[in-house]
Amino acid sequence: LAKTTQPISMDSYEGQEVNITCSHNNIATNDYITWYQQFPSQGPRFIIQGYKTKVTNEVASLFIPADRKSSTLSLPRVSLSDTAVYYCLVGVDDNYGQNFVFGPGTRLSVLP
Amino acid sequence: DVKVTQSSRYLVKRTGEKVFLECVQDMDHENMFWYRQDPGLGLRLIYFSYDVKMKEKGDIPEGYSVSREKKERFSLILESASTNQTSMYLCASSPLSTGYGYTFGSGTRLTVV
Numbered sequence: 001l002a003k004t005t006q007p008i009s010m011d012s013y014e015g016q017e018v019n020i021t022c023s024h025n026n027i028a029t030n031d032y033i034t035w036y037q038q039f040p041s042q043g044p045r046f047i048i049q050g051y052k053t054k055v056t057n058e059v060a061s062l063f064i065p066a067d068r069k070s071s072t073l074s075l076p077r078v079s080l081s082d083t084a085v086y087y088c089l090v091g092v093d094d095n096y097g098q099n100f101v102f103g104p105g106t107r108l109s110v111l112p
Numbered sequence: 113d114v115k116v117t118q119s120s121r122y123l124v125k126r127t128g129e130k131v132f133l134e135c136v137q138d139m140d141h142e143n144m145f146w147y148r149q150d151p152g153l154g155l156r157l158i159y160f161s162y163d164v165k166m167k168e169k170g171d172i173p174e175g176y177s178v179s180r181e182k183k184e185r186f187s188l189i190l191e192s193a194s195t196n197q198t199s200m201y202l203c204a205s206s207p208l209s210t211g212y213g214y215t216f217g218s219g220t221r222l223t224v225v
Contacts, residue, residue, distance in 0.1 A: 034214070043202050043216030044155070087155065089214070102155040
C-alpha cells in the first residue's frame with residue numbers, strides 16, 4: 001500500500017527557517033508534489049507545487065531531489081501566524097493503480 | 113480567486129437520517145473531490161468526479177454516495193447516517209487530476225447523534 005510519511009510535529013521560534021520533509025517512495029512518474037497549509041476549522045490552502053529541483057514563490061521554497069522520493073518544504077523566517085498543519089500531496093503508483101495520497105500532516109508550532 | 117463553497121459549516125443529524133452535503137465551485141473546474149478528516153487519520157478521499165455524471169470511488173466510499181448533475185456542484189450523500197460518520201468533510205476542486213492546485217472549501221463539521 002502506498003505510504004507517504006511526514007514528521008508528526010515540529011516546534012520552531014519566530015524568525016527561524018523551518019524545513020519539513022515528506023517521504024514518498026513510490027511517487028508516480030508524471031505527477032507533481034504539492035504542499036498545503038491548514039489552520040483550525042478551515043480547509044487546506046495551496047502553498048507551493050513542484051516537479052523536480054527547486055521551486056520558490058513568495059511564501060516558501062520546495063526542494064525535490066533527482067529521485068523525487070522525498071520533498072522538503074522550506075519556510076523562511078517563520079512567524080506566529082505560520083503555526084498550522086502542513087500536508088504534502090503526491091500521486092503514487094501502487095497495487096491499486098495510480099492514486100493521490102496526502103501525507104499525515106506535520107503540526108508546526110511557532111513559539112515567540 | 114477560485115471559490116469552493118460548502119453549504120453548511122456545522123451540521124447535527126440523527127442516526128439513520130439521510131444527509132446531503134453540498135459543494136459548489138465557481139471556476140469551471142472539471143474535477144471535484146470529497147474528503148473526510150479525522151484526528152490522527154489525516155485526509156481520506158471518499159469520492160471524486162472528473163466530469164458531470166461521472167464518479168469514482170476513493171479510499172473510503174462505504175456508506176456514502178455522490179451526485180454530480182452540474183459541473184459546478186458536487187453533492188455527498190450519507191444514505192443512513194451513523195455515529196462513525198461524525199467528522200469534518202472537505203470538498204475540493206481542481207482543473208486537473210494530478211493534485212495540481214486543489215482548492216478546498218471551509219469544511220462541514222458533521223455530528224451524528
